[in-house]
Amino acid sequence: MNNEIFRFLQKIGVDSRFISIMDNWIVVNNLRYSRLSRTRQELLCHKFPELTIIRSxxxxxxxxxxxxxxxxxxxxxxxxxxxxxxxxxxxxxxxxxxxxxxxxxxxxxxxxxxxxxxxxxxxxxxxxxxxxxxxxxxxxxxxxxxxxxxxxxxxxxxxxxxxxxxxxxxxxxxxxxxxxxxxxxxxxxxxxxxxxxxxxxxxxxxxxxxxxxxxxxxxxxxxx
Missing domain, CATH: 3.40.50.620 (HUPs)
Structure with a gap:
């Protein structure tokens, strides 16, 4: 599952070195460097609806x-x-x-x-x-x-x-x-x-x- 998420993140331009992929969570470590925009987040959640994105x-x-x-x-x-x-x-x-x-x-x-x-x-x-x-x-x-x-x-x-x-x-x-x-x-x-x-x-x-x-x-x- 994590490998599939990782490949999709690469595809949409998210830098996975600045997020944590944990079970059904994506935890942002650095919002700017990760490039996880709201648009990319919507694409990610559409592809993997079971994921929870945490931007704490x-x-x-x-x-x-x-x-x-x-x-x-x-x-x-x-x-x-x-x-x-x-x-x-x-x-x-x-x-x-x-x-x-x-x-x-x-x-x-x-x-x-x-x-x-x-x-x-x-x-x-x-x-x-x-x-x-x-x-x-x-x-x-x-x-x-x-x-x-x-x-x-x-x-x-x-x-x-x-x-x-x-x-x-x-x-x-x-x-x-x-x-x-x-x-x-x-x-x-x-x-x-x-x-x-x-x-x-x-x-x-x-x-x-x-x-x-x-x-x-x-x-x-x-x-x-």
Whole structure:
């Protein structure tokens, strides 16, 4: 089915490197670069009436931020595994990875929850950790008087590399796009003092997550 959709997109002049083809959804990553005009969308929906076209602006922001990580982390023809579960983060991770099957020719390998990764079969494992998870981890270390370090600083598993495409994406963005499009998925909920502190600080400093993450990156890059 996806191959048939891909060929038709080529035929009508849509650049599939900037959309995600997922089951019965087409999710736009970058509207301008994809060239998916309303006229082309009508042609697509006429040919495949079962398709739902998602033009979410918030998802386009997610895809743009994630691309900053992926253009560094991915290499052509990488075999990339990820855990596919019912979470909104897993769904979003799949959506941002999918266009790279055409951009870089990567192969996406799905792992069920609790499944094992055969290191000879994959080059990289993509983790569905978001910015909130990272920042809460930083605060947890601070509260316990430990040296600050990023959870995403762990780069290698058992014979494969770990990558974190969503690590600079606020959780609220993930929930916002899935909620607005009525996409059924399980939302991640954090509990504990560190999560409460992030929520409290964000009422006074809206971009506190980004600031804390940037500061931790600076410390890491400068060996402090």
């Amino acid at each position: 602006k918030i998802f386009q922001r997610i895809a743009t931020r994630a691309s900053r990580n992926l253009k560094i982390d991915l290499k052509p023809r990488d075999k990339v595994a990820y855990i596919r579960d019912d979470s909104c983060a897993s769904l979003t991770l799949r959506a941002v990875l999918e266009p790279y099957t055409r951009k870089y020719g990567i192969k996406i390998i799905e792992i069920s929850p609790g499944g094992e990764v055969a290191h000879e079969d994959v080059d990289k494992v993509a983790m569905a950790w978001d910015l909130d998870y990272e920042v809460e981890g930083l605060l947890e270390k601070m509260l316990h008087g430990e040296k600050i370090s990023l959870k995403s600083g762990v780069r290698y598993g058992d014979g494969y590399e770990l990558i974190y495409p969503l690590i600079n994406i606020p959780r609220s963005w993930i929930h916002s796009w899935t909620d607005s499009e009525d996409i059924p998925c399980r939302e991640s909920v954090s509990e504990g003092i560190s999560a409460d502190m992030v929520g409290f600080l964000s009422t006074f400093i809206p971009d506190v997550r980004e600031k804390m993450y940037s500061s931790a990156l600076f410390l890491k890059e400068n060996g402090l």
